Amino acid sequence: MTLKLICEYDAQDQPYQKIEIPYKNQLLAEILKELELPEGIDFNYGVVIDGKAPNWLYSNLAYQCRNAAWVSCYYPQLQGAIVVHSQTATVKVGQIQGSTKNNLLDGNLELKVNEVITVDGDRYQCLLIHAVNISPQALDSLTLPSDLNWNREIVLWGQAPVWLYTYLVMRCQQASWVACYNIRTTEAVVVVSQCPELVPGDKFKLVPKSPCPAIVFGGPPNSGKSLLGYTLKQTLVRMGWNNKVYLHRTTWDGEGDWFAQMMHTNPELANKLSEIAGRWKKPENTAEYFSQQAEAIAEIRKYTDLVLVDLGGMPKEADKMLLPSCTHYIIISNSLEAVPEWHKFFQILEADTQEQLIPLTVIHSVEEKNLTILKREPYLEIIAGPWRYGETETVPQELVEEVMKLIRE
Numbered sequence: 001m002t003l004k005l006i007c008e009y010d011a012q013d014q015p016y017q018k019i020e021i022p023y024k025n026q027l028l029a030e031i032l033k034e035l036e037l038p039e040g041i042d043f044n045y046g047v048v049i050d051g052k053a054p055n056w057l058y059s060n061l062a063y064q065c066r067n068a069a070w071v072s073c074y075y076p077q078l079q080g081a082i083v084v085h086s087q088t089a090t091v092k093v094g095q096i097q098g099s100t101k102n103n104l105l106d107g108n109l110e111l112k113v114n115e116v117i118t119v120d121g122d123r124y125q126c127l128l129i130h131a132v133n134i135s136p137q138a139l140d141s142l143t144l145p146s147d148l149n150w151n152r153e154i155v156l157w158g159q160a161p162v163w164l165y166t167y168l169v170m171r172c173q174q175a176s177w178v179a180c181y182n183i184r185t186t187e188a189v190v191v192v193s194q195c196p197e198l199v200p201g202d203k204f205k206l207v208p209k210s211p212c213p214a215i216v217f218g219g220p221p222n223s224g225k226s227l228l229g230y231t232l233k234q235t236l237v238r239m240g241w242n243n244k245v246y247l248h249r250t251t252w253d254g255e256g257d258w259f260a261q262m263m264h265t266n267p268e269l270a271n272k273l274s275e276i277a278g279r280w281k282k283p284e285n286t287a288e289y290f291s292q293q294a295e296a297i298a299e300i301r302k303y304t305d306l307v308l309v310d311l312g313g314m315p316k317e318a319d320k321m322l323l324p325s326c327t328h329y330i331i332i333s334n335s336l337e338a339v340p341e342w343h344k345f346f347q348i349l350e351a352d353t354q355e356q357l358i359p360l361t362v363i364h365s366v367e368e369k370n371l372t373i374l375k376r377e378p379y380l381e382i383i384a385g386p387w388r389y390g391e392t393e394t395v396p397q398e399l400v401e402e403v404m405k406l407i408r409e
Contacts, residue, residue: 001031003061005038008048010097017041019061021051025283026292029189032060032201043068046091048081050074055156055165056180056189060200062166063173063192071170072097073163075136082136084167093167094139107133109164113145116155116188119205124179125149127168129158132237139167150175153198155188157181158243181206183246184296186303208302213406215360216309216326218342223334223365224387229310232395232403236306239400244305244407250293250322251310290321297325305408320348323357328406330399332363332387339364360406361399371396 004020019038035057041047047068049061062071062084070091072081080099083091091097110130115123127148148154154175156168165180169191172178177193190202219225226249233247283289301307309326311319329346333339339362346357359379366385374381380402386392 001027001035003035003038005040016046016048018048018050019065021049021053021057021061023052025289027054027057029056029185029187029203030201032056032189032191033199035060035064035201037061037064041065041068046070046072048072048074048097049166050081053162054180054182054184054189055162056182056191058162058166059169059178059180060191062170066170066173071166073166075161075163077161078136082139082163084139084163085170092140094135094137096136107131107135107138109134109138109142111145113147113149116157117207119207122204124155125152126155126157127172128243129156129160129164129168130242131158131160131164132242134161134164136163139164142167142171144171148172153177153179155179155181157188159183159246179204183300183303184248186299206303209408211298211301212305212307212408213328214297214301214307214309214326215328215330215403215406216311216322216346216357217330217332218311218346219332219363219365220335220338223332224385224392225332226310227387227389227392228330228332228363228395229308231392232399233308235394235400236403236407241306241407245308246300246304246306247308247310248293248297248300249310250290250319286318287321290318294321294325297322301325306403306406320345326357327355328358328360330361330363331359332365334365336364360402363399373398 001022006018006020007015008018009015045068047065049058049071058073065071066085069088070083070086072083074081078096078099080096083093083095083097086093112128114126114128116126117123152175154172156165156178169178169180173192176195177190177198179188179190181188187203187205190198190200193199217225217229229247233245236245297307297309309322311322323346331339331342333342343359361380364383365387366383368385370383370385372383374383380398382396382398384396
C-alpha cells in the first residue's frame with residue numbers, strides 16, 4: 001500500500017502534513033508487516049491521518065507518527081480531525097481541528113478490564129470499551145482503569161469511533177503488545193508490540209459463539225430503510241446494548257453512521273459525499289462482492305448478539321446471496337403494492353437446506369407523524385412516520401420490543 005503525503009495549512013496558516021490512505025475494498029492485516037510512512041514527513045509538525053480504513057490501520061499509523069508534534073484522525077461525522085496525541089502545549093488531545101462542531105455531547109464512556117479467549121486457547125487481557133455518543137473533548141481528562149496490568153498485553157474491544165481506538169493505543173503503547181479488535185472482520189490485529197513473539201500485522205480469532213439472529217431490512221427506495229437501521233441501532237445503544245448489536249451495511253455508497261449524523265447538520269454535503277463514494281467504491285464484480293458480504297454476516301453472527309443488515313434499493317438477484325446468512329426480515333415500504341414483492345423476495349428458498357426467513361415487522365412508511373398498530377400476529381404490522389433525517393430520533397417502542405426478543409442474553 002502506498003500512502004500519500006500532502007502538505008497543508010490550517011486556518012492560522014500553520015503547516016501540517018496529511019497522510020491519505022487509498023481506498024481498498026478489503027484490507028488485510030498483513031500489510032502492517034511492511035507498511036512504511038511516506039517519505040518526507042517532518043515530525044516537527046503535526047500529522048492528520050485521513051481515509052476509510054479499519055481501526056488497526058489508523059492505530060498503527062498514529063503509533064508510527066508518535067514523534068510528530070501532534071497526531072489527529074479525520075472524522076467525517078464532525079467534519080474535522082480529532083487530536084489523539086500531542087507533544088505541544090498549543091494543540092490539546094481531544095481538540096477538533098477544522099470544525100465548528102465543538103459542542104459537548106451528552107454521551108457515556110466506560111472502560112473495563114476483562115479477559116478474552118482465542119481459538120488457540122490463549123487468554124489475553126482485554127480493555128472493553130462501552131462508548132455512546134461520546135465527545136472527543138472527553139479524551140483530555142480520560143483515565144484508564146486502575147486494574148490494567150501494564151506488564152501484559154492489551155486487546156481493545158468494543159464498538160467505538162476509530163479516533164477513540166487510536167487514542168487508546170497511544171495511551172497503552174507501553175504494554176507488552178496492543179491489538180485492536182475489528183468486528184467487521186472478526187479479528188484482533190496487533191498494532192504495537194514491545195515483544196518479539198507478536199509483531200504488528202499478526203492477528204487472531206476469539207472463541208466463537210453459536211450464531212446469533214440477523215435481521216435484514218428491505219423496501220423500496222426513499223422509504224427510510226437506512227434511516228430505520230441506523231435509528232434502531234442507536235435506540236438499542238442508548239438502552240445499553242452497544243456491544244451486543246452490530247449494523248452491517250451491504251451497499252457501497254458510503255452511507256455509514258457519518259452519513260446519518262451529517263444529514264442532521266449538512267445534508268447537501270452528506271448526499272454529495274455519498275454520491276462520490278458510490279461511484280468510486282462500486283465493485284467490479286457485484287456477485288463476488290455480495291458473496292463476500294454474505295460470508296461476513298455469517299461470521300459476525302458468531303461474535304455478537306444481534307446483527308442488523310441494511311439491504312439497499314430494490315431486490316436484485318445478487319442480493320439473494322445475503323439471505324441464507326440472515327434469520328429474520330423487516331419490510332419498510334412507502335408503497336402498499338411493493339410489500340408483497342418484498343415478502344416474496346425474502347421467502348423464496350434457493351435450496352432445500354435453507355431455512356425460510358421469519359417476518360418480524362412490516363412498516364408502512366408515511367410522511368406525516370403517525371403510529372397505527374394494524375396487527376401483532378403472526379408479525380407486527382404498523383403505519384409509522386415520518387422517516388426523515390433530523391426528525392426521526394427513535395423507532396416505535398412496539399418494534400423495539402419485537403427486536404429485543406431476539407437479542408441473546
